[in-house]
Every structure is written in C-alpha cells, then in structure tokens.
Amino acid sequence: MRHVRNSCEQAILDTVRRDGRARIAALARALSVSDETVRRHVRALVADGLVRREHGAVVWVGGSEPPFERRLSVNAAAKRAIARAVAERVEDGATVMLDTGSTTAYVAEALAARRELTVITNGIEIARSLVGRNGHRVYLAGGALDARLAAALGPEALAFLDQFHADLAILSIAAIDAEQGLMDFELDEARMARAMMRRARRVLVAADHSKFGRRAAVRVADLGAVDLLVTEAPPPEPFEAQLAAAGVELVVAMPAAGARQSVSV
Template sequence: MKAAARREEILRYLEENHTGYTSDLCKVLDVSAMTIRRDLEVMAGQGLVTLIRGGAAINHGTAVIYSLKFRQTQLPLEKQRIAARCAAMVSEGNSVFIDCGSTAERIAEALRGKKNITVLTNSLDTAQVLSSAKGIRLIMVPGEFNEDIRGFNGLLTTDFIQRFRIDYLFLGANGLNAQHGLTVPDYADAETKRVLIRQSRHVIVAADHAKLGGDFFEIVARLPEIEAVVTDSGANPELVQEIKAGGTEVYLV
C-alpha cells in the first residue's frame, strides 16, 4: 500500500475512533511501528492529527485546514469528471477565474484545449498547468503566498481582482450545505472568494461529494449567491435536494 493510501486509511480509523495507538494501527494496516510513527508525524505536520503518547488524535473543528497536498490524493477520478463538466461551460471569448483547491488543477487541465479564452488564477498549480497552453491568455493574480492552498491571498489579491469582470468563476469548497452555504476554514481565502463572487457573472462551485454537508469557520456565500454546484454521483441525495431547494442548480457527474 502506498503512503498516501495508507494515511487515508489512518485518517478513516481516527475519524471512527477519535484516537489511535501505534500498536493498534500496526495491526490494522499490517505495517511496522516505524512506518506508522512516520505517517503520523507527516499527518501532524499537515494539521490533520495531534500526536499523543503512543499514537495520535484526529483534529476536528471548523478551523482545521487540510493541506492541498493531502486533498489532491482524494477522489481523483471524481474530480476529473467534475473538471470536465466545468470546462464544458466555457466558450470561446469567455473570461474564467480558477480558484485554489484540489479540483483547480483538474479544471485547468480540462481547459487546455480551449481557444481564445482568458484565465485568471491565484493558484500556483493552475498557472503552471496553463503556462504552455496555446490559445489561452493567462493572468496570474498577485498576493501573499499561502502554502496550505498553494496560492495567493491578501489585500493585494483582492485589490487586483476588482479590476476585472469575470464570466465564469470556478470556486473550490471545504464545506457546502443548505444552512450556511459555502464555507472555508481560512479568513484570507474566504475574503478572496467573496470579492471574486462580486466580480463574476456565473458562480460555480466545483466540489466532490465529500465536501457536501461540511461546515467550516468562515461563511463565504449563501446558496442564493451560487448559480450551480458541480459534484460527483456519490453525493448524498438528501444533501443534493437541500441544495437545490435553496435555489442552486446541482450537476451530478
């Protein structure tokens, strides 16, 4: 089992049991204590767990920020389908903003074949994907670099964004539900998203099914401010209906 898959299994175990001891995790995953300790140290560095004597406890709470590197390992096929549906909305001559997030790079890859479009982004990974794409005018948004999201935020970012009118805004999400709408754990990321929404004609949230029902520290936008959500077919039908009832279209892929 590869390290990313093993750490995902550790996270699932901790979600169910709240804490996990190295000896128990060794038995569950059939690996050495050294391997488990190394995994827990990496996950602690990502803010996912807190190390305790003999093991680790999962970090819960609305302000927990899961690193982008970890999120990029989750549901890759679902994110690829979501990205393809988002890219299909974009036509020649459109302006597009791609937000930071684990699905952002997939959307950028899906847009590479488009011609005569302008893409703005504050995502370093998105900029790298599109830097060699012919037919795409790429604008990198400045700001203070945030390693957790591998992108730029802050006053310089929001001031720059306000110069533009955007046709399609593709937003990432940490959590999305009917009660609070789109939520994220980080204040600077939330403020950037709020400004982007004000500058955009079509606001699309690209989120895999694991994000639906989630609730985080900062409220970015209520459902009436979001035109559509693109998610995968693994989404809970009840959550999908609640979002639709709030006036937001949901596309299942």
C-alpha cells in the same frame, strides 16, 4: 492540551485531518480495533479540541486544511470527473476566474484543452497548468504567497481582482453545510471566493461528495449565491432539495468506470 499521543490516536487524527471526516466503524476496521476503542481515543481528541463527534463519525475541526499536494491525491477520480464536466460548460474565448484548490487544479488541467480563455486566478499551480496553452491569457494575482495553499492571498490579491469582470467564477469550496451554506477553513480564502463571486456574471462551485455535510470555520455564502454546482455523486438530503429551492443547477458527473481514488476510511 496534551501533546503525547499513542499510535492509534495519531492514526485517527491523521485520517480525519486528511479527509475531513471518518466513520467510527470504518476507523475501527482500518485499525483492527473495536468501535469502543476508537470512541475512547476520539474522546481524548475531542477534549483537545481537534475533532468533534457527529452521528457515528468524527469530523476534523483542527482549523486548517491539509497541504495542497496532499489534497490533490484525495478523491482524485471524483475531482477529474468534476473537472471534465466543468470544462464542457466553458466556451472557447470565455473569461473565467478560478480560486485555489485541489478540485480547481484539476479543472485547470481540463480547461487547457479549450482555446483562447482569459483566466484570472490566485492559484500558482492553476496558472502553471494554463499559461502558454492554446492561446490562453493567464493573470495571476499578486500578494503574499501561502506555500501550504499554493496561492496568493491578502489585500493585494483582492485589489487585483477588482480590475476584471468574468463570465464565470469557478470555485473549490472546503465544506457545504445545510444551515450555513458554503464554508472554508481560511478567512483569506473565503474573502477571495466572495470577491470572485462579485466580479463574475455566473458562479460555479466544483465540490466532490465529501464536502457535503461538513463544516469549516468561515462562512463564505448562501447556497443561493451559486448558479451551478458540479459534483460526482448525488448529494444527500437535505442538500438536493435545498439546492433546487435555491435555484441552483445541479450536475452529477460520474467518475470513469474502473477509476481508482483515495477515499476516507
């Protein structure tokens, strides 16, 4: 694999790593170069196994998500809208499980206004947002801490979940593929999501529009394993039809008017 990159290649790589996907034409505009120049640099990145070409776009396949703090700033207005809609569907006194993720971090902030929830999570920032607020009881899974994901993962964290049964599991997913369903970049994160699904009466997936049409390394579950999917924009075909066929309730929560957010170039 080559390790020396020019500034244009590095800018493309940074953008696709950050956002998961970017259009060739949008990259060309952002970098003030031609589409063909972008394609030439993309071919080099494809050869290195870092990205793949897909219908006029570049998709990140480098093997991991961006760090947690960086993901918090991407599509922030969309994630806040999703979080508000999720919180409206959680009753006071409910028992909920939340996995780690930037979207579920916003959900945790919105849930702080509810009362006397029992919250089980492996996310450090999620626990921090809810502990000591409005009578909430917060249980944080132990195990090996992953600083990049701000979460506890591994066999100890999975065993911890087996002590609980929740009314609702709220999951933040990395990718939603038309063929493979729910996907994630990390095997341990996928295992945690599956464990929460098993230990909850209902499953809610909170995912912004950028997650549709993406693929990641690890398959989590079929779309039919989800009871409710909350997003901030109507999903593209074929997803809307597939969700309906699988019996998944779809909620589209529009961001507040005038809200600013970071989006893919």
